Amino acid sequence: MSKSMIGYTLSLATLIVAIWLGVSVGSVKVPISTLWDTGTDAIATNIVWKIRMPRVILAGLVGASLAIAGAAFQSLLKNPLADPYTLGVSSGASVGAVATLFFGISVPFLGMFTLPVFSMAGALITMLIVISFAKLVDRAMKMETIILTGIIFSSFLGSVISLMIALTGEELRQIIGWLLGSVSMRGWSYVQMALPFMIIGSLLLWLNRRELNAMLFGEERAQHLGVEVKKRKMMILIGGSMLTGTAVAVSGTIGFVGLVVPHMTRLLFGSDNRHVLPLSFINGASLLIICDLVSRTIISPTELPIGVITAFIGAPVFAFIFFRQRKKGAA
Numbered sequence: 001m002s003k004s005m006i007g008y009t010l011s012l013a014t015l016i017v018a019i020w021l022g023v024s025v026g027s028v029k030v031p032i033s034t035l036w037d038t039g040t041d042a043i044a045t046n047i048v049w050k051i052r053m054p055r056v057i058l059a060g061l062v063g064a065s066l067a068i069a070g071a072a073f074q075s076l077l078k079n080p081l082a083d084p085y086t087l088g089v090s091s092g093a094s095v096g097a098v099a100t101l102f103f104g105i106s107v108p109f110l111g112m113f114t115l116p117v118f119s120m121a122g123a124l125i126t127m128l129i130v131i132s133f134a135k136l137v138d139r140a141m142k143m144e145t146i147i148l149t150g151i152i153f154s155s156f157l158g159s160v161i162s163l164m165i166a167l168t169g170e171e172l173r174q175i176i177g178w179l180l181g182s183v184s185m186r187g188w189s190y191v192q193m194a195l196p197f198m199i200i201g202s203l204l205l206w207l208n209r210r211e212l213n214a215m216l217f218g219e220e221r222a223q224h225l226g227v228e229v230k231k232r233k234m235m236i237l238i239g240g241s242m243l244t245g246t247a248v249a250v251s252g253t254i255g256f257v258g259l260v261v262p263h264m265t266r267l268l269f270g271s272d273n274r275h276v277l278p279l280s281f282i283n284g285a286s287l288l289i290i291c292d293l294v295s296r297t298i299i300s301p302t303e304l305p306i307g308v309i310t311a312f313i314g315a316p317v318f319a320f321i322f323f324r325q326r327k328k329g330a331a
Contacts, residue, residue, distance in 0.1 A: 004279075007269035011282040015060075018289040022056035023048055025293060027300055050187075058183045058191050059292040059306075060285035062251045063261075065198050065243035067284020070258020071265070071276050072205045072240050075212040076233065079146060080266075080321050083258030084123070084244040085314075087150040090255065091157035092126025093119045093241075093248035094179065101175055102164045112193050120197065120245030126153060127241050181252040181307030183292055190250045197246040204239030205277055208232055212273040254307045256314020257284055263321055287313075 024032050026047075034041065034048045070083035084090045097119040099105070107114045130149050138145040165175055183190075205212075211232040214222040219229050247254070261284045265276055291309040298304060 003269055004272070004275040007265070007275065007279050008282075011279055011286070015282055015286045015289075018286040018293075019056055019060070022059070022289045022293050023052050025297065026052065027297075051185075054186065054188045054191055055183050055292065056289055058186050058194065058250060059288045061191070061194055061198050062183065062247045062254065063257055063288025063291075064281045064285040065194075065201065065247045066254065066257040067261035067280040067287070068202055068205055068277055069240040069243040069247075070284075071262035071273070071280040072208075072212060072236050073258070074262055075216060075273055075276070076236050076240075077146060078216060080263055080325060081147050081259065081318070083256070083262075084240070084247075085253075085255035085258060086147055086154075086318075087127065088130050088152075088154035088157065089123045089127050089150075089241060089244045090248055090253050091154040091161075093123035093245040094253050095126075095157050095160055096120070096122025096245065097249050098161050098164050098175055098179070101178070102168055112189070113197075116193060116197055116246045116249040119249035120242050123245035123248070124238060124241035126157065127237055129153065131237075178252045180305035181254040181310075182295075182303070182305055183251050184296070184303060186250065194246050194250045197242055201239045201242035201246065202281065204235055204242070208236050208239070209273045209277055212236065212277075216271070216273075252305075252307065254288070254310055256310045256318065257288060259321070260310075260314050260317045261287055263317070 020032055024030050028044075028047060030044045030047055030052070034044045066084060069089075073082040073084065073087060073089075074080055076082075084093075097115055099122075100115050100118045105114060105118065107117075110117055130146070130153055133153075134146045134149040137149065161179070168175060211222070211227050214225050214227045215229070215232075223229050244258075262276060262280045265279045265283055269275060269279055288306070288310070291313070292306050295304040295306045295309050
């Protein structure tokens, strides 16, 4: 069995176990058989289908979106520290979403999709500004330059969000609760809102998997291989920003998923984007479902924000990757 096949088998098995745990474990233990035997217990059926299942699916979609976006950004920028969080894209998406909530923006023809669309716009604009500014500062676009640029813009956008929070009135609780990152009490409407954008964004990245492989050797080499570099880069940026913006719109800011999952996937199963993208998608879903489970059970009945759990995992991994890269550069 090839390494990639082992990867798919292990990843899918982990996802199934994560979904099983997410549905059955909680303050009320529910047998997994409730999924197919709805006549056993009306209360258990309601818990599963109205509370836990939409929560598990939404957590899976958010984790998958952030992970595949992180994998694409890392390949595009040839930088293992690139992800929606470290590049400031999540902050840009947050500004778009918070501004929508703060100003009460509702575009009639968009309806319930107003929030994710504005969040996606914020993510894409931030991504383009970060890359343009990094290129202006350093034509070689070194790892440190991109990360520092992302941190600078992330800090600035964070202050914009803080300003809106300081000026807000009744919406304060809603904005603060949303910013902490959570998939609690979202329901099926949030799944329906996120799903179309996440499918389109994932397809955009998947269709560019071979181009991402070519770009790992540099843009000039990719162009010689017949890749329309500018067009493909824009498609990848739009796809990644669409996924990040939608994830932030439905769950708030959840960091490090797009950093940890693609890096571990490459480490274990190789760097071919034909496999890295789908494996990151599956493993990202598993990770966030498990993190959400931990966040709602570790100090039950109180819930921790899911972003706290991902930061506990992500920060040490970020430090490890950075240390490894610096050691490799010094060697």
